[in-house]
Amino acid sequence: MKRLDTGTEMDGFRVGDCIHSGGMADIYRVHYANGAPDPGFPMVMKVPKMTAGDGAENLIGFEVEHRLLQVLTGPMVPRFVAAGDLARLPYLVMEYVEGQTLERWIPELGSDQPLASVEDIARLGAATARALHGLHQQDACHLDLKPANVMIRPNGQAVLLDFGLSWHAHYPDLLAEEFRKAVGSPAWIAPEQIVGVRGDPRSDIFALGVMLYQLATGRLPFGAPRTQGGLRQRMWADPRPPRALRPELPKWLQEVILRCLEPEADQRYPSAAHLAFDLSHPQQVQITELGERLRGAGFLEHARRWLRAAGKHYQPSPLPTRRISEVPIVMVAVPHTDVSDETLFTLRQAVGRSLGARPGARLACVTVVSPGDISTTDSEHSEVRVHQRLQEMLRRWAQPLDVAAHQVSFHVLEDVDVARALLRYAEHNQVSLIVMGAATHGLQLQRFLATVPIRVAMDAPCSIILVKAQRPYLLGTDPEG
Known part of the structure; x- marks a missing residue:
């Protein structure tokens, strides 16, 4: 499908400039074409890429996002406006969220951009955790959390974007039905997602831990693996402790980051609300061996984890709302x-x-x-x-x-x-x-x-x-x- 021309009118919308072209969709500014007043906020139109070379996940992701944007509510998600006919031209019109993505605070390799301050890391992490908690309270999990999918409004509030790979307890999981491999962005995907377990809110906590690690060190804790074997390593491997890369980081922040990145979901924060709490009250964080650590686990410990991971049978997670109510x-x-x-x-x-x-x-x-x-x-x-x-x-x-x-x-x-x-x-x-x-x-x-x-x-x-x-x-x- 070719890119839409500026000025094109479609179903009562006038298409403006293309402001983003990603691997799965193009995003355009839009306004009502018939003189009707805009809904009180700027709008964008998201059009999935559906050429011969694009995968089926683009279309499935469109269907998933279309469904979820209609049912999710709250300031942590863009407001839904309209959707196009799948047989003619699929599109989603939604709120254009003003602000900057988390990528703004993560320096590119080789750049002179300074690393985020501890205060910024805590502020941005807490805002994202609160947004995740609001999502999990609606029995949904994002499952494709990464810096490009978190927008920080000028008032400091976080908004989650791109729900094409997400999961909702009350609707069929189209991605799980269609694909048998891990679905998500390789650098941020949680260990349980690698083996096909979807719907655990602690998977989003793991992904947020990866982003906190990036903010703190400028690096990815597990690199950017391209093979299934590379992905599976995070089921037993430790990232290098952030304080080994940036000694001035406080112990409490490393404690928080490494707890998010635990291979076993039960060892992570039990809910995003608990994570937001620690990031908002650093003086109350209890420092354990995680915060003191300056090197990863040794060979024997990794071998023990590898054996345990190899024979582990992952169980589906309880409903997010049930897990929140339990902790x-x-x-x-x-x-x-x-x-x-x-x-x-x-x-x-x-x-x-x-x-x-x-x-x-x-x-x-x-x-x-x-x-x-x-x-x-x-x-x-x-x-x-x-x-x-x-x-x-x-x-x-x-x-x-x-x-x-x-x-x-x-x-x-x-x-x-x-x-x-x-x-x-x-x-x-x-x-x-x-x-x-x-x-x-x-x-x-x-x-x-x-x-x-x-x-x-x-x-x-x-x-x-x-x-x-x-x-x-x-x-x-x-x-x-």
Whole structure:
């Protein structure tokens, strides 16, 4: 199919300049031709390449993207406008996303472009992880994530592009039905995809780990393999640790990157929300051997992994939404002034029950302090000292909990409006469950501040458990003894 001429009119659209020509499609700017007002955002038309030399995956990818763009919603995907007749001229009209792809921050080999800063890596990675989480919440996986397919808007929000190789739990997987080989971009494809397992959201986490590695080092962790044998090596091989290539990188960032790149999906982040959390709160990342590592695994370890991978039978993943629900981020709002022991005890009991039913969940302990309680002249009430005291209070509160199977972090928020601070934190960090007292912020002012839990309950972006304080002897023995 030849390229469309500028000015061509088709189904009420006027075709503009071709702004991108890729291996699978051409993309043109378009406007309505009949004088109808545009939908409030710029539009592009994506036309798949369908010449004799193009593969069948181009047409199948068009059908997949057509289907998914109609059902996916949210700021992480372009808005769908229209589609053309497959028998006459297949095309997709969608929102043109303003911004730059992640390729902008990855230097080309031999160029003088500096590597991305740690702050940029964390910011870009967290934005992409949040976009992935929004996609996974709709029971879809991208499965072709790479720098060219992630657009960063001017406001810092990430948008995912090109869903031609994607998967959705509620629709037939046309690519799996048509092809028996690995489907995806070789440099970023996850180990389980190589053996034909599609639909695991942790495959997207692996691909994001590859991109984080690129941002941090300017290199691909596994090169750009062109053979099946080259692809399979990532099922047991380690990439060179980022800090061996760039010593100034912090240990926490290497910890995050290498955890994303674990060959076994169960060893990666359990959800993109957990990954976004660590990238947004680097001071809370728990450093293990991964962060300390300066060299890859030795020969014997690689041999052991090779033997295990050779005999491994990969199982289909649970639905993305089910996996997210099994490993939520749980936030508990812990008051720090004028609060009874009964309230603190009951909160701890409720959190313990919530974590016990969800192995692998992350617990975020949060308290809110008013900026008016912080002094710029009194060292004992300085911001640093106040935050230190409140973090220590949160640690003491959480100490009796059994958190061996969970990651726990402690956060002090500053805001005069407690409800607003809690809601912002929950939304920004993809919290799945909030636990808080039914009326916990100030016993003497309860009739004024009882609106805090009510406001949070009304506007929370997730489930919420409101706990009514009870005396310990009514509930059992206090874990603190």
